[in-house]
Amino acid sequence: MEHKSVAITVTSGKGGVGKSTTVASVGLALAQLGRQVCVMDTDIGLRKLDLMLGLENRIVYDLIDVIEGTSKLRQSLVRHKEYPTLALLPAAQTRYKEEVSPAQVKQLVDELRPEFEFILIDSPAGIEGGFRNAIAPADRAILVVNPEIPSVRDSDRVIGLLESADLEQIDLIVNRVQPGMVKDGDMLSVERVQNHLAINLLGIVPEDRRIIRSSNTGEPVVLDEKSLAGRAFNNIARRINGEEVPYLDLEETSLINRIKRIFHIA
Amino acid sequence: MSFLNMFGKEKERPTAATADDRLSLVLSYQRSDIDERRLKQFQARLIDLCDEFGYDVVGQVEIRPQSRPKDNTTILNASIPVRLRANADDEESADL
Numbered sequence: 602m603e604h605k606s607v608a609i610t611v612t613s614g615k616g617g618v619g620k621s622t623t624v625a626s627v628g629l630a631l632a633q634l635g636r637q638v639c640v641m642d643t644d645i646g647l648r649k650l651d652l653m654l655g656l657e658n659r660i661v662y663d664l665i666d667v668i669e670g671t672s673k674l675r676q677s678l679v680r681h682k683e684y685p686t687l688a689l690l691p692a693a694q695t696r697y698k699e700e701v702s703p704a705q706v707k708q709l710v711d712e713l714r715p716e717f718e719f720i721l722i723d724s725p726a727g728i729e730g731g732f733r734n735a736i737a738p739a740d741r742a743i744l745v746v747n748p749e750i751p752s753v754r755d756s757d758r759v760i761g762l763l764e765s766a767d768l769e770q771i772d773l774i775v776n777r778v779q780p781g782m783v784k785d786g787d788m789l790s791v792e793r794v795q796n797h798l799a800i801n802l803l804g805i806v807p808e809d810r811r812i813i814r815s816s817n818t819g820e821p822v823v824l825d826e827k828s829l830a831g832r833a834f835n836n837i838a839r840r841i842n843g844e845e846v847p848y849l850d851l852e853e854t855s856l857i858n859r860i861k862r863i864f865h866i867a
Numbered sequence: 868m869s870f871l872n873m874f875g876k877e878k879e880r881p882t883a884a885t886a887d888d889r890l891s892l893v894l895s896y897q898r899s900d901i902d903e904r905r906l907k908q909f910q911a912r913l914i915d916l917c918d919e920f921g922y923d924v925v926g927q928v929e930i931r932p933q934s935r936p937k938d939n940t941t942i943l944n945a946s947i948p949v950r951l952r953a954n955a956d957d958e959e960s961a962d963l
Contacts, residue, residue, distance in 0.1 A: 750890050757894050786881025793887050797894055 606714035609721050609841070610739035612763075614755020616726035618747045619776040622812060622822070623834070624723040625653035630823045630838030631719050632687035639678070639717040641710070642692035643735040644725040645701060651691050654681065655819025665693040668705045674712055688717070699730060703737030710738035719841070728762060736763065741770040743803060747777045748789040753797055760798060772803035774837065779808045780851040804837035806830050807851050895932035899941040906930055913947060922949035 611624045628640040642650040651657040656679050662672035681687040724735035742763050746756045775791045782788035809830035815822040822831040836846045910928045926948035933942045
């Protein structure tokens, strides 16, 4: 099958902003759209992506096994049972990131390209060796940012590094937005974050307690029809897929919410 | 409690606005990659330059980087309180 494969690294300046949630959710949403997707965890020593997808019990081989030739690439890919167009290449949990070089990761991604249309690479937080491994094979990058000073400051540094790596495109996802706090003037708005970072906005994802339920059960939040964050991730996947989708209106307009807001309890 | 606080409460500056100002300053420093030592050298050169052009610096020189997000650049705002130095020849003629 002839297709152009795109490798997208999902990264951030600081940890805990929602990179793995983003990779799992967007990866599954793209698979639901019928695309061939591989999600790859490059966080050697601390893997999470398998948990987010509920695939932790099916891992036999990992990324380092492939690089060292202990296993073949096809053996190491874990296919999702319900969405077989989605495959996971897990990170090694018992090894060190120094055992992998950027050139090796790039070669691995090149081997994946003929089979997959989208290769989403979950990057470790920070700007050390693991980050360099994760961006080496990337055509594009998605930067996940929370609307708070430390996250935006660290992201600005990461943008500098991504720009010097000559990536085609760097997009922004503002994650864990709380519209009520923005409205009350206690949280940076998406516009302010975007103005500071000056890169293209790919999506806005609200804070959602259903994300915790989703990571508990291993079912990505895009499968939860009631979840606003799930809808936001679905929209992001459709934008990556080339569709024009408007941003979600995060302002809930139900009567109860409006009353709650009047009494400052929402 | 928040309901009661609605009444008679002074309007405070939104903390997001404070965060916005702080972030702007932090990113300015980060992008311009200016450390304190280089800023001091820059200040000294500005004072020398003022002297060369006949101005006396009469207060604290302040250089404040400010970010301009639309094109990711930094503006250096320099505040240099000066007084035009009286011309030496004029002073002599004034004494006469």
